[in-house]
Amino acid sequence: MAAVPYSKEEEELALVAKxxxxxxxxxxxxxxxxxxxxxTGELTGVIPMAQSTISQHLKALLEAGLIQGAINPPxxxxxxxxxxxxxxxxxxxSLFDETQCRKSCC
Amino acid sequence: MAAVPYSKEEEELALVAKxxxxxxxxxxxxxxxxxxxxxTGELTGVIPMAQSTISQHLKALLEAGLIQGAINPPxxxxxxxxxxxxxxxxxxxSLFDETQCRKSCC
DNA sequence: TTAGTTCATCGTAAATATACGATAAGAAAT
DNA sequence: ATTTCTTATCGTATATTTACGATGAACTAA
Structure with a gap:
């Protein structure tokens, strides 16, 4: 995709939304x-998915910064x-505020 | 994926987030x-993407219900x-409220 | 009718996401 | 040292997303 000028907020928002x-x-x-x-990983007991899959989803949340992990071996x-x-x-x-459309809309 | 019991709110939220x-x-x-x-499609002038691609993104927003389209030919x-x-x-x-973690957290 | 405008859809290629089982890494316990 | 437990990562198959150009559908204007 061409270099579209998105604001930092827009990029961040898209990232979190993802x-x-x-x-x-x-x-x-x-x-x-x-x-x-x-x-910890009682998740494996609660969520009917393979452990590896749950780990993958945790990684996604980690990378978005929404959760934190602390090693507490094992x-x-x-x-x-x-x-x-x-x-x-x-x-x-602020997205929802902005899209609340102040003007007399359609 | 196995039939995981997500609530309607969780499904909806994921859909909008997507x-x-x-x-x-x-x-x-x-x-x-x-x-x-x-x-309308002045978007094509503002966003440096192919018209078909923009149409695709509009469709995604439409299907999520976030926008509406009214035919006003052409x-x-x-x-x-x-x-x-x-x-x-x-x-x-309500997600952010719920995740605000009332208890004395870690 | 013919041409022009606007927009959606098709076809396609490349990238990303999603799930799984298998394997590896790390520390604790024997 | 070996075994066990917990978690991450690898390899892989399939599905979805994203982008583009080309084509089609629908209405307007000439």
């Missing part, structure tokens, strides 16, 4: 935020990156 | 919401579906 674009990743975020808060604790989450909230918020 | 997962679609939403509000007017947009805002809102 991370949220699969239901299992939303589920994982909720699970991590829920009762168990910080979490396990790994995952938890929500709340700061990043708040940032995402603001990104989406 | 629609927002490409920067050009975010750009298009903003353009539609902006000065021109209701819009042009087509597109505009934001504000109701759907508000719904999306709420979907994201």
């Amino acid at each position: 991370a949220l674009s699969h239901p299992v990743r939303i589920k994982i975020l909720k699970l991590l935020a829920g009762e168990s808060c910080c979490f 396990k790994v604790r995952y938890c929500i990156n709340r700061e990043r989450m708040r940032m995402a909230q603001e990104l989406f918020g | 629609a927002l997962s490409h920067p050009v679609r975010i750009k298009i939403l903003k353009l539609l919401a902006g000065e021109s509000c209701c819009f 042009k087509v007017r597109y505009c934001i579906n504000r109701e759907r947009m508000r719904m999306a805002q709420e979907l994201f809102g």
